[in-house]
Amino acid sequence: MRQSQLFVKTSREFPKDEASKSAQFLLRAGFIDKLAAGIYTYLPLGLRVLEKIERIIDNEMKSIGAQRILMPSLIPKVNWQTTGRWNKFDALYKLKGKNKLEYALGATHEEVVVPLVKKHVSSWRDLPLAVFQIQNKFRNEFRAKSGILRTREFLMKDLYSFHRSEEELDKFYQKVQKAYNKIFKKVGILSKTYLTLAPGGTFSKYSHEYQTITSAGEDLVYFCPKCKVALNKELVVNGAKPKCWRCKRKLSEQYKSIEVANIFKLKEKYTKPFDFRFTDKDGKKKLVLMGCYGIGLGRLMGAVIEIWHDDFGIIWPKSIAPFEMHLIRIGESKGVKEKSEEIYRSLQKAGHEVIYDDRIQITPGEKFMDCDLIGIPLRIVVSEKTLKKNSVEIKKRNQKKLNFVKINHLLRYLENN
């Protein structure tokens, strides 16, 4: 796309009310806009990243056999009363419609998915099964902070699985862990992300979270470098020395971290109140066992930036960068303009995702600063200087080295680099 057409402008000002690096860069680079505390609009560049994250997650969920659906946000009071969460779940936004109908906005969807799946499952033959959605969640947070890391409204992937036995649930639980690791690897945070034992909260005694180590985090964890797992500080009794819950060895010192995902073995917790049973092979009616597995898409995006940035801006991993390459035109001469347009067309024709800085009345310095701020993986510069060598200048966002590449070799170079 042409940067001159992009309606969003970058900003040199640092937002005063945002502490996290990810929020600062996202706001300054024009990926998001803040409507109110904890409430953001995704602008064109931000939405492109979000869509790429969505596609990665969607693929991994489908590859473990989960079926995608889309549940509503308006959830009737009676559903929440069935599980007792109308009063117990503190973060619900409640509202009243005409006809005195009462709802809470979906903060999580057990209250919808359990009665839904119950309608279609009666026999052991119908199980196991898993459904997921990628949908907006609402949480009535007292304080919203850290930009898109903790918001009142956010896009979440929530997966729910239904099983006949604990062994079956355990097996699927392992499968989801593998899928999650693939997702974290693809978006570039696997090496900093630990499967973490944590309190269960409203769900169960223990739960597992995925915590990404970064100073922007609000959680505290100790990790085991050997087992690649971590322990949430909330589970450490005062004064006790934290031990690895796998190998029982001493853990690392304390680190700040962000919870990018969580997985719970809910077992009978929500199938019992809805009396969701199946007829087993032995003819007996048994409660269905359940697991739930969440990933916050905006939070994942924020975590990626907390890890992948420098002083000048974001350094997007290629997999979720809004564009593959940033073509920058320096100079307004006819030769530079024509050649830039030609290169832009040929890159697009070859199937590359290019953002093309064709803006006029912007200094080269500003263009380079915007380019670093936005953080596209590859920068391609066309100027009088490069054209003298029939070349473009290529630089990776995460490297200092400049390469001059002949224009007629450019497509081949990009294929191999």
Next chain:
Amino acid sequence: MRQSQLFVKTSREFPKDEASKSAQFLLRAGFIDKLAAGIYTYLPLGLRVLEKIERIIDNEMKSIGAQRILMPSLIPKVNWQTTGRWNKFDALYKLKGKNKLEYALGATHEEVVVPLVKKHVSSWRDLPLAVFQIQNKFRNEFRAKSGILRTREFLMKDLYSFHRSEEELDKFYQKVQKAYNKIFKKVGILSKTYLTLAPGGTFSKYSHEYQTITSAGEDLVYFCPKCKVALNKELVVNGAKPKCWRCKRKLSEQYKSIEVANIFKLKEKYTKPFDFRFTDKDGKKKLVLMGCYGIGLGRLMGAVIEIWHDDFGIIWPKSIAPFEMHLIRIGESKGVKEKSEEIYRSLQKAGHEVIYDDRIQITPGEKFMDCDLIGIPLRIVVSEKTLKKNSVEIKKRNQKKLNFVKINHLLRYLENN
């Protein structure tokens, strides 16, 4: 996908509380599930249709230069107060969060998009521009009815355009009309859909709607067969004979119709309260002029079914069918099973979207009934009978004719038909 894996089951029962054909078929065929009046879940087949409609709309919007964003649903009270709609807009769902923060759920997004775009526009050089989103809307309806035709929560494409002059707004308004016609053509309802003059409501004196003629509609229109436009009955003064607003001729008799889309020239209505001005070429500060353009995705899906069905089920247009073809295995013999699996694999390998009815313990009659109900454009049957001729039996959903096609010619046949 394998139908045996699909967690949703079809139903022979007619839902008692749904009057419209589209709702009945969508519920019975397992495309949607009703959570409460006016609130639905999209199940796997329904979501696939919704995603295809989304892609068609997304493409057309981008082809007229609109930039996609994603605005939030929680909109602070102050934004609604600025335009006066906190009290005047009857269909808002209002809610209160912690810290006494008050919001209304987005029923439309002028209150978000105007201050957002204002941040990035100052000069005539920044205009015109258009942004759109495909996002959930909430309407506090007194009565919700007709299945997905009128709901309390629904996916909507809302496009907003910003201009320097009325001429520029008019020009873009025409562009959107062309894009809308392309969308209606692609989803198969253009011939029944009329650009309709209607009251402006909270927006302006007049507005334009797109009304699709169907007995399931809640609106009443008169149309002009020559000009291909219609007039909403609400604009006809008691006793007066309705005339075409283009050619002034007599209009058709009264028809029921569904409003599938609307377009408004908002002009200064929302830019004025937010004092959204630009500096024109002459150096003067002027109010930005605005247009807004909506399409309800669920309603469009419902309208398509109201037009494309028979007594047995839905007849999906190919462009938005959840799958391209329905492969049906009749019989459980080793030969039929192996050949069906082989054909399923080869169809998938060739890039076709296939749903494969591999269910056991389901009679042929039930399989055919489900197939008609679900409404995939092409049915491919494999049975002992067809295999005796080394063939499959092919039938289009909208035709009665059966064709026997040799299995080794199947892919070529599908390419050419």
